[in-house]
Amino acid sequence: MAVSDALLKWYDVHAREMPWRVGPADRAAGVLPDPYRVWLSEVMLQQTTVAAVRDYFHRFTARWPTVLDLAAAPDADVMGEWAGLGYYARARNLLKCARVVAYEHDGRFPDSYEGLLELPGIGPYTAAAVAAIAFDRAETVLDGNVERVMARLHDVHVPLPEAKPMLKDHAERHTPLTRPGDHAQAVMDLGATICTPRSPACGICPVIEHCAARRAGTAAELPKKSPKKPKPTRYGHAYLARLPDGSLVLERRAEKGLLGGMLGWPGSDWSDAPSTEPPFDAEWREIAGEVRHTFTHFHLILRLYGAELPEEAAPEGYEIIGKHAFRPSDLPTVMRKAYALWRDA
DNA sequence: AATTCGTGGCG
DNA sequence: TCGCCAAGAAT
Numbered sequence: 001m002a003v004s005d006a007l008l009k010w011y012d013v014h015a016r017e018m019p020w021r022v023g024p025a026d027r028a029a030g031v032l033p034d035p036y037r038v039w040l041s042e043v044m045l046q047q048t049t050v051a052a053v054r055d056y057f058h059r060f061t062a063r064w065p066t067v068l069d070l071a072a073a074p075d076a077d078v079m080g081e082w083a084g085l086g087y088y089a090r091a092r093n094l095l096k097c098a099r100v101v102a103y104e105h106d107g108r109f110p111d112s113y114e115g116l117l118e119l120p121g122i123g124p125y126t127a128a129a130v131a132a133i134a135f136d137r138a139e140t141v142l143d144g145n146v147e148r149v150m151a152r153l154h155d156v157h158v159p160l161p162e163a164k165p166m167l168k169d170h171a172e173r174h175t176p177l178t179r180p181g182d183h184a185q186a187v188m189d190l191g192a193t194i195c196t197p198r199s200p201a202c203g204i205c206p207v208i209e210h211c212a213a214r215r216a217g218t219a220a221e222l223p224k225k226s227p228k229k230p231k232p233t234r235y236g237h238a239y240l241a242r243l244p245d246g247s248l249v250l251e252r253r254a255e256k257g258l259l260g261g262m263l264g265w266p267g268s269d270w271s272d273a274p275s276t277e278p279p280f281d282a283e284w285r286e287i288a289g290e291v292r293h294t295f296t297h298f299h300l301i302l303r304l305y306g307a308e309l310p311e312e313a314a315p316e317g318y319e320i321i322g323k324h325a326f327r328p329s330d331l332p333t334v335m336r337k338a339y340a341l342w343r344d345a
Numbered sequence: 346a347a348t349t350c351g352t353g354g355c356g
Numbered sequence: 357t358c359g360c361c362a363a364g365a366a367t
Contacts, residue, residue: 041363042363043364044363045362045363045364046362046363046364046365047350047351047352047361047362047363047364047365048351048352048353048362048363048364049352049353049354049361049362049363050362050363051353051354051362052352052353052354052362053363084351084352085351085352086350086351086352086353087350087351087352087364087365088350088351089349089350089365089366090350090364090365093365093366120365120366121364121365121366122365123364123365123366124364124365125363125364125365126363126364126365129363141363143362143363143364144361144362144363144364145362145363146363161346184363185363188363191363192362192363197360197361197362198355198356198360198361199356225360228359228360231359257349257350258349258350258351259350259351260350293351293352294351294352294358295349295350295351295352296349296350296351296352297348297349297350332351332352333351333352333353334351
């Protein structure tokens with residue numbers, strides 16, 4: 001039996017339940033999933049686990065059931081709803097993409113890889129995933145799961161990312177013309193549940209007889225990866241101010257760069273020797289303790305300063321957010337940590 | 346082509 | 357505690 005046949009047979013029984021997914025039985029009856037939901041889930045799933053995405057997906061689809069609803073949403077609402085999920089450029093591009101689809105494509109997603117690839121925030125993986133899953137196009141997805149499964153199936157020892165093209169070649173040879181959407185999801189499910197990074201469960205693998213790495217005894221050490229750079233530690237200062245009515249002083253961060261477009265506390269740059277100049281005048285007092293947070297490529301240690309501002313002392317150029325309008329859940333995680341430390345001080 | 350982008354869970 | 361890892365894209 002070919003690899004794709006064995007995979008689909010396994011998937012028919014073991015497909016994981018996901019709120020954006022139409023199971024193999026319904027698909028067999030001709031049901032295709034809503035492209036909007038497939039797209040939304042795939043963007044959320046970029047470098048993010050299924051467990052982390054579930055609640056966000058439910059909140060987004062409850063609040064914005066269609067791409068037209070999302071396109072009409074205010075930027076701040078979408079960024080606030082995305083807060084905590086990370087990689088905030090995804091949220092900015094999500095909204096851009098929704099508006100292009102809504103206003104330039106009549107509210108319908110393109111049904112081809114090439115068409116999807118044109119849209120903001122949709123790269124090679126997501127274009128292939130949406131084309132295959134939502135439109136049953138015979139496209140090949142290449143994500144971390146597929147890379148790992150292919151590296152093992154074909155015993156590829158070339159390290160990533162150099163190995164990517166050859167892993168893609170292998171994956172394409174396995175992509176069937178029928179049920180390509182189920183096939184794509186099957187390979188990813190296999191990678192997520194059986195062909196895992198550490199201690200793969202080869203004993204229950206549906207394609208073990210096709211696996212070259214299993215025969216060679218190298219499955220657990222694949223895929224090889226080139227060494228990555230160590231993370232430096234950076235430092236910074238953040239300033240948390242409150243007005244007499246309980247309002248808080250925040251700022252909307254620049255569109256580009258780290259935490260772009262998100263709300264945050266005013267503060268210094270984050271570097272080896274951050275500026276110690278407060279963003280505006282107040283009776284700042286140091287808050288005991290520090291916030292530690294790790295981003296993709298550096299560790300951050302943040303020192304906090306708090307102030308109670310007098311009446312009529314709201315500084316210019318900031319987002320003054322009322323006591324009851326303020327929700328920590330609108331903030332990225334590092335800013336939530338800062339708020340928690342200040343509040344509990 | 347190499348960097349820059351979050352966050353939470355896991356061993 | 358700490359590095360690794362997750363359904364990557366943009367520049």
